[in-house]
Amino acid sequence: MENIYMSRGASKVVNTCMKVQPGEQILIVTELSRLSIAQALAAEVYRVGAEPAVCIMEPRTQDSQEPPKEIAAAMLASDGFLSVVGKSITHTQAVKSAIAAGSRGLVLTHFTEEMMVHGGIEGDFETLKPLCIGMAQAMAGAEKIVLTSPSGTHLEYSAKGRRGNSLYCMVEKGQFSTLPTVEANVSPLEGTANGIIVADGSIPYIGIGVLEEPVTLRVEEGRIVEISGGRQARMLADDLVSKNDPNVYNIAEHGVGLNPKCHFCGFMLEDEGVFGSCHIGIGTSITLGGTVKASCHYDVIMKNASVEVDGKMVLKDGCVML
Incomplete structure (x- = not known):
């Protein structure tokens, strides 16, 4: 019965988001736990x-x-690929290489059957596309970006020379997007980020999810140097230490959520898309325009954010100012 209810979402993914054409070779990468979703898409x-x-x-x-080298090779040879997995393969060389070779990809990380029916997938991606592109263009190449939030975030960095990425859940040849988050993002220039990040929305990784209390990260010269807060802050700090990789502390991404249908629920690609939220990605940045490859990429999310780009407000208290 679940496949019946997922059919409308599957149609949207295939026809609106990927615009699959007759005769194309479409690869669906999945795990046994998400096989029902993969089958609906197939x-x-x-x-x-x-x-x-x-x-x-x-x-x-x-x-x-x-992913395994055989799957990476299949991604490279595909006309398009759908990643329906629990552990993300978004920030990998396999994805970067497949896109560079002309494939197009959609990432459905942490997707549940319910997410194929309700929530962010109900967003009007065609209407949101120009808003998303406009925000990405505003952030691209900026000399100075200032991110603040009511919970106490104040982070400054440079995006000089960096491209803006607009992920609006629709892809053409040589593009990838996450789903159902609609977001504009940029990768801060390495070593330039300084300040305080106070996540009060979600950290949708390693079982943390929607935050019970704020998690504070102090940033110096592009890297996290201190994590404080309660139980969930300790979970994040302990996990990063366990990676034994200094690059996991890199400030890799600043994203702006732009999907009014998304809501905080503890699943990554729903939480990141909440309209007016911002997230800071830490760790790997190579798929976003940065130069760092780390053993993970996590996002910490704050509500009702404000973003100032070279002196101009583009987001104020969660409201777009473009």
């Missing part, structure tokens, strides 16, 4: 006259771990 790919290939891999042990 059925719709087949219905429109394309050829689906479903690859089931062993779940990665951590986010940002590369």
Whole structure:
């Protein structure tokens, strides 16, 4: 019965988001725990006259771990790929290489059957596209960006020379997007971020989810140097220490959520898309325009953020000012 209810979401992914054409080779990378979602997507790919290939891999042990080389090769050869996994493969060389080779990809990390029916997937992606592109263009190449929030965030950094990324859940050749988050983001220039990040929305990784109390991160010269707060802050701090990789503390991304249908629920791609929220990605930045490859990429999310770009407000208390 679940596949029946997921059919509308599957149609949106295949026809609106990826615009699959007859005769195309579409790869669906998944895990056994999400096979029902992969099957719903494969059925719709087949219905429109394309050829689906479903690859089931062993779940990665951590986010940002590369997929098996056979799957990476299949991604590289595909016309398009859908990643329906629990542990993210978004920030991997496999994704970067496949996109560079002309494939197009959609990432459905942490997706549940419910997310195929309700929530962010109900967003009007066509209408949100120009807003998302406009925010990405505003942030791209900025000399100075200042991020603040009512909870106490005050982070400053430079995005000089960096591209803006607009992820609005629709892709063409050589593009990838997350789903159902709609977000504009930029990768801060390494070493330039300084200040305080106070996450009060969510840290949708390693079982943390929606925050019970704020998590504070102090940033100096582009890296996190201190994490404080309660139980969830300790979970994040302990996990990063366990990676034994100094690059996990890199300030990799600043994203702005722009999907009015998203809500905080503890799942990454719903939480990141909440309209008017901002997230700071830490760790890997190579898929976003940065230069750092780390053993993970996590996002910490704050509500009702404000963003000032070279002296101009583009987001104020969660309201877009473009």
